[in-house]
Amino acid sequence: MTEKIEVIIPVYKPDREFEKLxxxxxxxxxxxxxxxxxxxxxxxxxxxFCEEQGIHVTHIEKADFDHGGTRDMGMRQSDAxxxxxxxxxxxxxxxxxIEHLTDPFEREDVGxxxxxxxxxxxxxxxxxxxxxxxxxxxxxxxGKADIPVLGIKTFFxxxxxxxxxxxxxxxxxxxxxxxxxxxxMILAGxxxxxxxxxxxxxxxxxxxxxxxxxxxxxxRNFDLAVSQAEHPEVFAGIASESEGIRxxxxxxxxxxxxxxGWLIPKLVxxxxxxxxxxxxxxxxxxxxLWLVRKCTMSQSYWEK
Numbered sequence: 481m482t483e484k485i486e487v488i489i490p491v492y493k494p495d496r497e498f499e500k501l502x503x504x505x506x507x508x509x510x511x512x513x514x515x516x517x518x519x520x521x522x523x524x525x526x527x528x529f530c531e532e533q534g535i536h537v538t539h540i541e542k543a544d545f546d547h548g549g550t551r552d553m554g555m556r557q558s559d560a561x562x563x564x565x566x567x568x569x570x571x572x573x574x575x576x577x578i579e580h581l582t583d584p585f586e587r588e589d590v591g592x593x594x595x596x597x598x599x600x601x602x603x604x605x606x607x608x609x610x611x612x613x614x615x616x617x618x619x620x621x622x623g624k625a626d627i628p629v630l631g632i633k634t635f636f637x638x639x640x641x642x643x644x645x646x647x648x649x650x651x652x653x654x655x656x657x658x659x660x661x662x663x664x665m666i667l668a669g670x671x672x673x674x675x676x677x678x679x680x681x682x683x684x685x686x687x688x689x690x691x692x693x694x695x696x697x698x699x700r701n702f703d704l705a706v707s708q709a710e711h712p713e714v715f716a717g718i719a720s721e722s723e724g725i726r727x728x729x730x731x732x733x734x735x736x737x738x739x740x741g742w743l744i745p746k747l748v749x750x751x752x753x754x755x756x757x758x759x760x761x762x763x764x765x766x767x768x769l770w771l772v773r774k775c776t777m778s779q780s781y782w783e784k
Contacts, residue, residue, distance in 0.1 A: 483561035488554040492520040504572040510579040548655035548663035573685035584679035591648035591676030595641035595684040603689040619682040637668040662707035669714030698757035699777035705761025
């Protein structure tokens with residue numbers, strides 16, 4: 481593949497994981513032509529490290545950050561054919577990440593490709609299983625014809641590590657300029673509607689996971705549901721809750737097989753938090769602003 485490839489990484493107070501990410505990007509079998517870091521200004525940024533590594537850096541104010549708008553800014557500044565977006569805590573699992581993530585673009589109808597996320601060593605068993613559920617071992621292509629079977633999973637894509645065709649990006653309007661969250665799935669939905677395919681590249685792997693509390697799950701799912709409610713052109717009429725129920729049942733069976741049934745109450749608690757956050761988020765327009773601010777994890781979104 482001779483296409484030009486750029487990696488864009490929005491960061492805020494990056495730590496050692498970010499440096500590990502950069503070191504591993506520098507050892508890829510397919511080196512990116514440019515690494516662009518978009519730094520939300522804070523009291524902590526490794527400016528010297530970025531300079532030594534030859535990284536292009538853009539600084540923005542915290543008030544100007546937006547999940548969609550900031551990434552769109554990076555994309556518009558890029559002259560690459562394929563643009564890879566990563567988060568600052570997604571560490572390439574091996575030397576083949578960029579190669580395997582961009583391979584699907586050999587097909588002209590592929591608009592986006594996303595990597596498999598592997599759990600960290602400290603990942604809790606419930607979240608570890610969720611990773612394997614959402615990021616299985618087998619790659620697949622997803623398109624409009626898959627909606628009746630896959631439902632909302634058809635649009636599943638994660639900017640933790642995802643690549644986009646610049647051509648498809650521009651044809652479909654790109655990331656939303658103002659979005660609370662979920663900019664990746666919204667764009668994937670627009671691409672599918674335009675006839676593009678979304679590739680899940682299971683052999684492109686990053687190490688990434690979080691041990692969220694039930695309350696954190698509540699906040700995340702509230703914002704996720706807000707994003708869906710704001711984009712009925714993508715999500716209206718698409719089955720979503722059934723996929724969540726399937727995950728809960730599958731996880732419970734897994735815990736029983738592993739003789740860890742005592743963790744099922746924790747699973748129920750976390751699942752309940754997710755569901756309550758999701759239901760409130762879908763109905764956020766009916767809620768008073770003070771309650772919305774209590775539910776969201778993105779306070780700045782409601783100030784814009």
